[in-house]
Amino acid sequence: MPSPSQPDQTKADTSPYDALLLVSFGGPEKPEDVVPFLENVTRGRGIPRERLEEVGQHYYLFGGRSPINDQNREFLDRLREDLSGAGIDLPVYWGNRNWDPYLRDTLEQMAADGITRAACFMTSAYSSYSSCRQYRENLADAVAEVEDAPVLDKLRHYFNHPGFVEAVVDATLAALAELPVAAREGAHLAFVTHSIPTAMNDGSGPDGGAYVTQHRSVAQEVVDRVREETGRRHAHELVFCSRSGAPHVPWLEPDVNDHLRSLHAHGVPGVVMVPVGFVSDHMEVIYDLDTEAMATAEELGLPARRAATAGVDPRFVAAVRDLLLERAAVERGDDRERAAVGSLDALWDRCPVGCCPNPRGDRPALCGAEG
Numbered sequence: 001m002p003s004p005s006q007p008d009q010t011k012a013d014t015s016p017y018d019a020l021l022l023v024s025f026g027g028p029e030k031p032e033d034v035v036p037f038l039e040n041v042t043r044g045r046g047i048p049r050e051r052l053e054e055v056g057q058h059y060y061l062f063g064g065r066s067p068i069n070d071q072n073r074e075f076l077d078r079l080r081e082d083l084s085g086a087g088i089d090l091p092v093y094w095g096n097r098n099w100d101p102y103l104r105d106t107l108e109q110m111a112a113d114g115i116t117r118a119a120c121f122m123t124s125a126y127s128s129y130s131s132c133r134q135y136r137e138n139l140a141d142a143v144a145e146v147e148d149a150p151v152l153d154k155l156r157h158y159f160n161h162p163g164f165v166e167a168v169v170d171a172t173l174a175a176l177a178e179l180p181v182a183a184r185e186g187a188h189l190a191f192v193t194h195s196i197p198t199a200m201n202d203g204s205g206p207d208g209g210a211y212v213t214q215h216r217s218v219a220q221e222v223v224d225r226v227r228e229e230t231g232r233r234h235a236h237e238l239v240f241c242s243r244s245g246a247p248h249v250p251w252l253e254p255d256v257n258d259h260l261r262s263l264h265a266h267g268v269p270g271v272v273m274v275p276v277g278f279v280s281d282h283m284e285v286i287y288d289l290d291t292e293a294m295a296t297a298e299e300l301g302l303p304a305r306r307a308a309t310a311g312v313d314p315r316f317v318a319a320v321r322d323l324l325l326e327r328a329a330v331e332r333g334d335d336r337e338r339a340a341v342g343s344l345d346a347l348w349d350r351c352p353v354g355c356c357p358n359p360r361g362d363r364p365a366l367c368g369a370e371g
Contacts, residue, residue, distance in 0.1 A: 012087045014328045019091045019110060019118040019150065020083075020320075022076060023103065023135060026096030027066025027282065033099070034059045037066075040098040044360075055244075058287045068282040069099070071311065072123070075280070078312045082321055090324075091115070095142070097135065103142035107149045117151040119327055120367070121320050123279050125159040126193075127210040127347075129200050132157070133356040136365035143366065153331070154367035155323040157347045159214050160221070160340045163319025164310055168218070168276055169225045171308040175272040176230070183270025183303040188235050188263055189226075190256060191219040192293075193277020194284060195240035198250040200359060206352040212238065212252065214344065218276055221342035235268075241288040256289070257296045260304070270303035280311050 014020075028037040034056040035049065042052065059066060072094060080092050091113070095106030110118065120139065124131040136154065143149040158164055172189065179187055193215050204211040215238050227233045239259040243251045254262070256273065263271055273293060275285050289306050297304035310316040322339060329336035330349055338346035351368040 012325065013332075014088060014090050014119075014324060016117050016331050017090070017119045017153075017324070017328055019093060019113075019115040020079075020324060021106070021110070021118045021120045021152065022072065022079070022092065022094045022123070023120050023139070024072050024094070024096050024123040025068060025282075026099030026102075027068040028059055028099065029065055029069060031060060031064030034064050037099050058283060061291070062283075062286065066283050067286060068280065069096075071280040071282065074312055075317070078314075078317045079320055082314070082317045086321055088321070093118070097138045103138055104145050107142050107146040110150050111146055111148045115150045117153070119324050120152050120154045121323065122154065125157060125164065125279060126214050126277065127157060127356055128196055128204040129356045129358055130196055131194075131211070132351065133358060133365055136351065136367050137358070137363050139366040140364040144364070152366055153327060153349075154351075155320075155327055156349050157214070158319060158323060159218050160342045160344055160346070161319045161323065162339055162341050163313075163315040163317075163322065164279075165218060165221055165225075165341050167310040167313035167316045168274065168307070169222050169229075170313075171310075172222055172226055172272060172274050173229055175274075175305040175307040176226070176234075178305045179270045179272065180303050185232060186268065187270040187272055188237075188268045189219075189223060189272050189274055190259055190263075191215065191222070191236060191238045191274045191276045192241055192256050192289060193238065193275075195243040195252045195255070197245065197359070198252055201252055203359070204356050206355045210356075215276060217342045217344045219274075222274065222276070241293070242284045256293050260293060260296050260300060260302060264300040264302045268302070270305075271297065272305050272307055274307045275309050278309050279316070280309050285309060 028034045035052050038052040038055060076094055083090055093106050093110055095101055095103035122135050139152055176184055176187060201211045202208050219236055219238055223236050239254050239256045240252045241256045273289055278285050326336050326338055340346040353370045
């Protein structure tokens with residue numbers, strides 16, 4: 001039997017993968033990056049530069065630097081430590097959709113390093129066009145531009161992986177404990193995620209509605225586990241932030257600020273905002289919640305706290321290793337437990353045909369059942 005300092009290599013077999021690729025959104029690193037970054041994000045949508053300058057003010061409040069790249073750097077460090085500690089000697093790369101390091105550049109480096117097949121971990125946990133298929137389209141674009149690019153497999157959705165959910169539960173408990181005592185028992189839990197057009201939610205997943213369904217499943221699991229710890233079942237609701245786009249296009253509601261006003265009007269004594277749709281404290285969290293929503297709560301006199309994101313919680317970091325080993329076993333034809341909690345089972349390895357369609361028309365996408 002291997003000792004704890006000598007992990008069982010048969011349990012840490014990552015073949016057929018010879019690399020792991022972290023795929024993220026990207027963000028500006030300095031003020032002069034902001035508008036070019038937003039142009040990358042919105043390319044093809046005809047949004048005028050003046051509007052991009054307006055949106056860019058959110059970034060300028062924080063020195064023109066998004067926190068997401070630094071958070072990815074820290075996550076990469078923790079992930080490499082975790083893999084090494086488990087006896088896994090596997091190179092870990094990082095590529096962004098919208099800013100340096102760009103996916104194409106990263107794939108060129110991987111090809112130069114002789115990488116032939118990589119598992120991809122996305123910093124987006126749920127099903128929708130913008131949170132899944134668009135990543136897959138960007139992978140297809142990058143692979144098409146790189147000679148001898150490695151084969152890429154996307155690791156499955158992990159919104160209900162215990163490593164993610166347990167981090168959210170503990171963060172929610174910690175935020176509840178920070179509320180004033182008089183507000184704690186009757187506190188409301190507002191589970192916050194990025195709003196998307198209602199039509200995009202209607203098309204998410206193979207049968208539609210997956211984006212909202214997945215979030216609500218996680219929220220219910222967190223509420224149930226909080227009750228197990230505290231003896232209280234807190235009222236809760238899924239709410240949204242970061243709406244953008246034309247005013248006449250319906251997006252998922254309620255907005256978090258409108259929700260806070262409604263809670264106050266109904267006499268709710270306090271609220272914890274749980275950013276369940278985000279894996280780290282990037283711009284939507286530090287501006288939409290920590291800045292804008294907290295200002296709304298303060299204006300109302302509503303005691304409010306914001307729960308931490310999963311970030312670099314060791315359980316979340318270890319979840320990546322578990323997903324990697326699970327998928328490697330699948331590709332080898334071996335059996336391995338697929339960890340999942342809540343009302344939904346572990347999801348597919350390859351996105352089903354027609355899953356999360358592009359609202360502007362079909363484009364090539366990797367990591368799906370169609371190819």
